[in-house]
Amino acid sequence: MPPPVTGDAAATRAALLDAARHAFTEHGYDHAGVREIADRAGVTAALVNRYFGSKLGLLAEVVADSFTVGDLLVGDRSTLGERLARYLVRPRSNGFDPTLLLLRSASSPDAGGVMRAAIAEQAVRPLAEWLGGNDARERAGLVMSVLFGFALSRDVLHTGPLSDGDAETLVAHLGPTLQRLMDGS
Amino acid sequence: MPPPVTGDAAATRAALLDAARHAFTEHGYDHAGVREIADRAGVTAALVNRYFGSKLGLLAEVVADSFTVGDLLVGDRSTLGERLARYLVRPRSNGFDPTLLLLRSASSPDAGGVMRAAIAEQAVRPLAEWLGGNDARERAGLVMSVLFGFALSRDVLHTGPLSDGDAETLVAHLGPTLQRLMDGS
DNA sequence: GTCTATAAATGGATAGAC
């Protein structure tokens, strides 16, 4: 429900992108309709096709730069495990969340390919290079799988102990798990 | 493509259940059509409603006992981590796979509730009781999240290092990770 | 630039014949 924009193509495009980020996060690609997205942006569905060609084109633009992990790879390396764990157990926001968007769209026949490519190029590969050492690609893949698995269990499957449990307890178990995977020990 | 069964209600029901297990595994609940399921069973779609009330009723019967973890919890506890890791990295079968069915159906608005309940009752809770000790529920939830995360990354996201990588390398990292989570150390 | 109207396809469910 951003203020309805009228007459400005760039602003309308941006409003549609923002609405799509929210809708794809909330419902996943398949269950977010172009009508709902257009409504949130204050326009009609025809403009999705006009500006992005198709619903899939809209998704492609959304995920083009949504999964970069650069922000997480700063600071002391020996404490990254704990920092990742704290990032994981943070309260869910109700807006745009790339991880949730991924989990809820990955099994879509239409969106699957786009999502897979984005994760491989924007997350796993850069993390493997940053980690370095033996089995860097395998370790990077495993680290990402732990992040995805936790988010899936907590926010999609609503596994009680992970969504309601004590945050510090979870960090105490998750932090060392991630740190060891990254250190390769 | 089981041999088309005719005239026997029990056999037809069983054939539909088996076809549904395969179709839901392969495409997920939303993208497996009742027509496809009926075709695989050698009958027409009307019989799905006749025997299961609705497509969702068919799913409910499929998942009623599909996620029990009893089979995995046998043998020496100190080596369960490695055994779970070997189970995880096994070659994918092309038939019924409860984990894959879960991952591909969990974000469905229709099927989500059924899947969540099944995982909580058939997997997380029994595992927590089996583990015991401090933070048993949290540790059980985390163990399951690692299993799901790996399967998701390997079989849905097709993360290269996990699907193509050396099995022993993956077991060497995954085994201790799971063992420590279960031991709580 | 944006909208209305509609095309075209899909998918779950039901009625009734056999």
Added chain:
DNA sequence: GTCTATCCATTTATAGAC
């Protein structure tokens, strides 16, 4: 018991008016 025919809702995409 099983099938055929049909209904009804939904969704993306397009044509053309304003």
